[in-house]
Structure formats: structure tokens, C-alpha cells
Amino acid sequence: MGTVSEEILSAHVGKEVTAGDIIIVPVDFIMGQDGTTSLTIQAFRNMGSKTIHDPDKFAFVIDHNSPSPLESVSNIHAMIREFAEEHDAILYDIGEGVCHQLMPEKGHVLPGGVVIGADSHTCTYGALNSFATGVGSTDLAAALISGKTWMKVPGTIKLVYNGSLSAGVFSKDVALHMVGELTANGATYKALEIQGEVIDALSVETRMTISNMAVETGAKVGIMRCDDKVKEYLRSRTTAHCRSVDATEDAKYDKVVEEDLSDLPPQISRPHDVDNVAPIDKVAGTEIDEVFIGTCTNGRYEDFAIAAKILAGKQVSRKVRLIVAPASRDIMLRCMEEGILAKMIQAGAAIVTPGCGPCVGTCGGIPADGEVVLSTANRNFKGRMGNSKAFIYLASPATAAYSAINGVISDPREVLG
């Protein structure tokens, strides 16, 4: 008798729980990345534990600062590798990809499950009907030891996006629109249930773009329905039984927002807040110095397929550096095999290792003072890409690719419409 979140959490604790309850809940999978896990290992040791609860349910991903650009980082990575080996945990090392692509891609995320990760964009897996949320490093250590975490059952805002997106408008534009409308704290402590004709029409991987950005509204999860597309996505990735969860008819929502997005134009988030969103015509013509296509938001196969389609046979503006980071090794290989990488490289793109580097300002494309970056990432905070004197705009891969050719922010409907 509840929202998707209430139903999933009730099933996990074995009794009916409702919004506002504080519970200790068993988790189905736990993920840590190299920027947060070193603190987890410290906390784990300080807690006095020697063993982890279930090594098959735990994965480390070395993606945030990878390959290591510094001696000190190398030592942190070595510490993570050693711990993973000692405890027989799953480890995805440099070049394998971004944690939020690997978790679904490798079949670690199931519908109706509870997943925690020491990374705020863990909410990405909501696209697979998973109650997936970001926690801190110490939370992760506690879950490693006990298999559980503490949590407040969230109230829910339901978003229903109907209509069909115009040519040149993508799931990223929906995600930016969502953040712009709800604002950076419009859903703090809450769950988002995201559904409607627009979501139904998207592929599973492009849905992830929207769930990924749920946290930019303050939300705990951005959860979607499990349909045939999700089941098909999982078929080759896991043999585990899928038990999808839907809300009951009498579920109580804090708010329900219904919108028709058929007329939605491409969206842009302007510096230095993600919710500073505008339709593209407000910023078209803005000169740019760097374009970055990649990240856990938009580093997937379809993102590069559309970028390559726009870049094919063209050259990136001489004033612009185009940096591309596939979100996983599998994506990179597929893009290679299908000639997508070749088209981007021929247009002038620099391809960097699958990982998070440029987005979090650790390596692989730090902008200079005063430079303007157009990125497909999820955050444009001052300093985010490693220089607090740079300006970051966020947009879809199509907008990014077309703008890279023109040297100014440009509306992709001019070539896709």
C-alpha cells in the first residue's frame, strides 16, 4: 500500500513502512569509487571489523582519478586494490569505466532492489526500478560489515512526462528541464517517481540520464517503472530473478506533476548552478573553448552515436577542444567497432580513458582561467572541472557536438530538426 519506494523498502524490512519512518534496511548491492572508498576502508578498519558481510554484493570502481596522474593518488589506488584482494571483493580497475555505467552494465542492479553507493549519482539505477541512492563513506563501511544501512523512508513526488520529444531533443533535455523546474532543493529528502509516454519511448540507457540527475533536485532516488525494455536490458546481464515493483493505486504522493513535453526545446544549464536552466535560444551564440562529451550522465553508446552523426565529415572549430570519454570499455569497443570513434576522431576529438576525470576536475581536460566549457555532465559548479575561474554549461551530446563544430553554443535542431 504505497509508493514504489515504500513498497520496495517494506519488502526489504519485512513490514509495512511509510514516508518518515526511520529504518535499518538490508541492501542488495554496495558500490564504492576511488574518491570515497579510501575513507570507507579507514572507517571499516576503525570499526574493528576483519571481514565483509558478502563479497559478492560489493564492488569497487577506480574511475574518478584514473589512470592516476599523481603519486599520492596511486597510493590510494594501491590501498583500494589491496583491500579488494584481501576481501575477495569485485574490483573494476582503471579503464573499465564509470561506476554508474558499470553497475547496470555488469548486472549488479536489479528491479525492486536496494542499492547504495558512496557516490551521489548512484540514483542513476532508478532507471532500472532500483531504490538506488548515494551515501557517505562511513555508511558504506557500516554496510560492508552489516549488510545494512539506516534510512529515512522518503515521501514521493511523481513526475509524469507525456507527449513525444521533438527531433533534436533528448533525455538530457528532459533531465535539465526537470532540474530547472524542481530547483536544486525542490525534492530534498524525497523520492522522484518518473514516468509517462516520454519515458516509455526512451531506451533504458537514455532513461539513466534522467534518473542520474534526480540528485540535482536534492532527491534520494529517481525511480522508474520496470517495463519490457528493462527486462530485455537485463536478460543478457544477469540470471537473477527480476521482481519489479510498482506503486499501489492508493499510494500517497507529496505532489504529482503532469506535463506534455512535445514542445520542449533543447535545454541548457548555465554557470554556476545546475538548476540555472534555460531554453537554448537564450544562450545560443555563446563562444566556447572546450566541449566535453562523456560522464555517467551522457557517456553511453547512443550519446556517441548521435554525436558522431553530427560530427561525421565535419571539423571541430579551431577555437574548440573536443574531449570524449566513453563511460565504459564495452561502450568504447562498440563505438570503435561501429566506426563511431573514428568519425569523432576524424572531426578532431581527443579520446580519453573511460572514467570521470574531466567532469570532476582530476585529470583529462581542466579548463584555463576564464574559459567556457560546454559539457554533457550533470554538474556545473564553480571549480567542478578543476578551475574555479572557468564557466561550465551543461547540455545534451547533440547540442555539444553541433556546438563544437560552430565554436559557439548552437541549436542541434538546425541539423536534426
Added chain:
Amino acid sequence: MNSLMGRAHLFGDDVNTDYVISGKYKFKTLDMNELAKHVMEDLHPGFYKEIEDGDFIVAGENFGCGSSREQAPLVLQAAGIGAVAAKSFARIFYRNCINVGLPVVECDTSEIGEGDELLVDLRKGRVHNVTRDRSIAAVPLPPVMVRILQDGGLVEHFKKHGGFKIEDEG
């Protein structure tokens, strides 16, 4: 730890954890004292030097939004910050504070001035602005969080009990 006294350092709305400690530093080292030198520097260069032990961060809505980095509360602690008071907090930052034992106070901060002396009673959920002789009601912490804070954070809680020793309140 139930009563805290300190001076207010004011910040605005939506202070994200990249501002508390930038990604370009936090991935490099686990030495929080070293990282503390860069606390809030993109918003307030040189802030570290202005902090006296026990001072408070006082902010607006959605403090600690963005990245889940636990370095954010740890760096605030290492810099000498005694507590963070804000109109509202982002959820991961909030739980990280509880887990590492940094007190958080959710209250209306709009009448607090830069440098005001504050007396915070966590148990009663009350902030007294000593400078202006005014009391502000705060949102009391749920018992689960009080228990973790009283144990000195989640590490100490696990050390003491070997696991979660918290009754469900559901």
C-alpha cells in the same frame, strides 16, 4: 557535546560540497589537516585562517548539496568548525555529518549576523543568539541520529555495539 558555543561565519544558499572542499584537492590525499587549508576557498578565499576552534558555519537552504564526499564534513571538522547551522541540508551531507559526529542544526538562520556568538543546545533543539539576545527554535534531531552522534559517530557506534544497535522506529 549537547551544548556548543561559537561564532557565526555566514554563507548563502546551495553551498555544494565541491565548494566545501574542491575535487581537485580531495582526491589527492587523506590528510584532512592538509585539505582543511582549502576549506570553502572558491567561495571565500583565505577562510581557513579566519576560523577559531568551535566556530559555526551558518548558511541558507540546501547546505552540502552535490557530491557525496565525506571529506566535506571531515574537512570542516579538521578546520575547527564546531557545528553547521542551516535552513535546510542536502541529505547525503546531513547523514555524513551524523556519521562522522559533526553536529548539524536545522533552523531559521536569516536573523543571524556575521560574527554573532551562538549557543546551541542540540538536545533541546534550540539556538541562542548571544550577541542579539534572541532564541531560535531548531528542528530536533530524530532519536536514531542523536544515538549515533552521542556515540561519537557511526564508527564509534559500530565499535561499541558491533553493528547497528538502533531500534527501528517504523
